Amino acid sequence: MRTFLATFFCLAMMQGAAQAADSIALKHGAHRAGRRTDVHMQRWREHALGQFIHWGVYAIPGGQWNGKYYPGAAEWIRSWSEMPKKDYDNLYKQFNPTDFDAQRWARQAKDMGVKYMIFTTKHHDGFCLWPSRYTSYTVASTPYRKDVVRQIVDAYSAEGIDVHLYFSIIDWNHKGYRSAPPQTPKEVVAYEEFKTFTANQLVELLTNYPTIKGLWFDGSWDKAWVEQAAWVDSLGMKLRAMSSGLIIGSRFRADEYGKRHYDSNGNLIDDYDQTWERDIPENISVLRGNDWDCVMTIPENQWGYHSDWRGYVKTSADLIEMLVRCVAMDGNFVVNFGPDGRGNIRPEEAAIAREVGEWMRDNGQALYGAAHADLKQQGWGYFTQKEGKIYATVFNRPVNNLLSVEFPRGASLPVEAYFLVDGKPVEIINAGRNKRNGRLYKFAIPPGYTASKPFVIVIEMQQNVPSGEDYHQAKT
Numbered sequence: 001m002r003t004f005l006a007t008f009f010c011l012a013m014m015q016g017a018a019q020a021a022d023s024i025a026l027k028h029g030a031h032r033a034g035r036r037t038d039v040h041m042q043r044w045r046e047h048a049l050g051q052f053i054h055w056g057v058y059a060i061p062g063g064q065w066n067g068k069y070y071p072g073a074a075e076w077i078r079s080w081s082e083m084p085k086k087d088y089d090n091l092y093k094q095f096n097p098t099d100f101d102a103q104r105w106a107r108q109a110k111d112m113g114v115k116y117m118i119f120t121t122k123h124h125d126g127f128c129l130w131p132s133r134y135t136s137y138t139v140a141s142t143p144y145r146k147d148v149v150r151q152i153v154d155a156y157s158a159e160g161i162d163v164h165l166y167f168s169i170i171d172w173n174h175k176g177y178r179s180a181p182p183q184t185p186k187e188v189v190a191y192e193e194f195k196t197f198t199a200n201q202l203v204e205l206l207t208n209y210p211t212i213k214g215l216w217f218d219g220s221w222d223k224a225w226v227e228q229a230a231w232v233d234s235l236g237m238k239l240r241a242m243s244s245g246l247i248i249g250s251r252f253r254a255d256e257y258g259k260r261h262y263d264s265n266g267n268l269i270d271d272y273d274q275t276w277e278r279d280i281p282e283n284i285s286v287l288r289g290n291d292w293d294c295v296m297t298i299p300e301n302q303w304g305y306h307s308d309w310r311g312y313v314k315t316s317a318d319l320i321e322m323l324v325r326c327v328a329m330d331g332n333f334v335v336n337f338g339p340d341g342r343g344n345i346r347p348e349e350a351a352i353a354r355e356v357g358e359w360m361r362d363n364g365q366a367l368y369g370a371a372h373a374d375l376k377q378q379g380w381g382y383f384t385q386k387e388g389k390i391y392a393t394v395f396n397r398p399v400n401n402l403l404s405v406e407f408p409r410g411a412s413l414p415v416e417a418y419f420l421v422d423g424k425p426v427e428i429i430n431a432g433r434n435k436r437n438g439r440l441y442k443f444a445i446p447p448g449y450t451a452s453k454p455f456v457i458v459i460e461m462q463q464n465v466p467s468g469e470d471y472h473q474a475k476t
């Protein structure tokens with residue numbers, strides 16, 4: 001739900017984007033100006049928190065092979081020169097995750113407060129976690145045999161969590177796949193076969209799992225794929241026609257000039273900005289009024305299971321801060337999990353899920369369905385807004401216990417404030433006008449108030465703004 005402060009802001013943003021460039025005619029650029037307004041996208045927008053799961057045969061070596069530690073992202077180990085390709089390509093014969101219990105994963109996600117999840121049906125290695133009839137390199141050829149995607153879709157849907165399917169365009173297992181554009185007639189034929197194969201698999205996924213809400217594409221940066229703009233665009237339309245409300249991010253296709261994510265006119269391609277991987281924008285203006293998500297790893301850059309996490313590992317406090325920061329800029333935040341080769345979610349990730357979930361139970365109201373509030377950013381935390389209320393999430397409590405909030409000139413003003421967790425009142429101090437004729441308020445945290453975690457103050461806003469006399473700006 002978007003209300004008073006953000007509405008003004010978004011209109012201004014969109015007008016800014018529309019005026020920014022001289023448009024050129026594009027056949028395969030953005031097919032819509034501005035955000036999608038349908039119920040499916042609105043539901044996605046309100047999720048706030050998502051879970052990513054990277055799982056595949058790379059979970060078996062878990063970043064180590066023949067006793068040697070692989071320092072890169074574990075799901076890329078096949079590309080490591082010390083890992084023989086032949087060994088990797090036979091790992092599927094060992095894939096038998098007897099501990100895998102999709103319902104357990106889904107319950108854990110639900111307890112964490114997750115509203116949608118993204119599951120790797122096929123990563124760059126080409127191994128399919130569903131029994132695709134277009135290749136034998138699938139879970140059906142493993143000792144495990146059972147359709148993993150089916151179990152995930154059923155278990156998460158039963159918990160009320162929306163499922164989106166990750167699909168890698170890169171496929172190291174398909175003989176027609178290549179990253180550079182095909183040159184010889186033979187290469188062209190092989191690449192055409194790869195395209196048909198890719199399209200067939202995508203149609204198969206939507207046919208087999210019709211309840212899924214979106215496709216999350218990856219690996220579409222290959223020049224060979226980028227050059228197929230017209231074909232990829234028509235494939236996207238076909239997929240959308242199969243699944244009402246299907247959500248596809250900006251990582252699927254390029255325009256006819258090879259521009260990805262944002263087309264040659266600067267407009268977002270498809271439904272949301274998918275460029276924010278392990279990164280969060282500095283401020284909302286960077287996003288040009290578009291929907292977006294941020295996908296984040298818990299260790300520095302591990303998506304698939306790595307048995308030996310090194311370097312800094314994010315804490316639940318780090319992730320909660322990122323989550324609130326994203327929602328305060330109208331984005332969703334997605335935390336990645338990499339289960340091991342037997343189907344277990346590692347204890348570090350389980351602890352994160354538990355801790356984030358505990359925090360979300362008390363404070364999720366400040367995030368689910370909430371939007372950006374156009375208030376000046378303050379060093380103590382972040383603002384979100386929903387239904388006439390401002391939610392102020394405090395991460396850095398000032399030593400004087402006074403939270404400054406500046407309300408712009410003409411905006412509605414606070415009438416009541418209280419802690420979200422227990423409803424106890426917070427004193428509002430009118431601190432006068434600021435230089436720009438806005439109003440400065442202080443919200444007084446009682447000195448005896450103790451909090452070991454970030455906490456939320458709800459600010460109820462006056463709905464009818466009186467027109468006041470303006471303060472004369474100092475002449476400087």
Ligand code: FHN
Binds near residue numbers: 054075277295
């Ligand atoms: O190469 C992949 C990586 O392994 C992982 O899947 C991430 C998730 O966003 N995407 C690619 C890198 O951008």
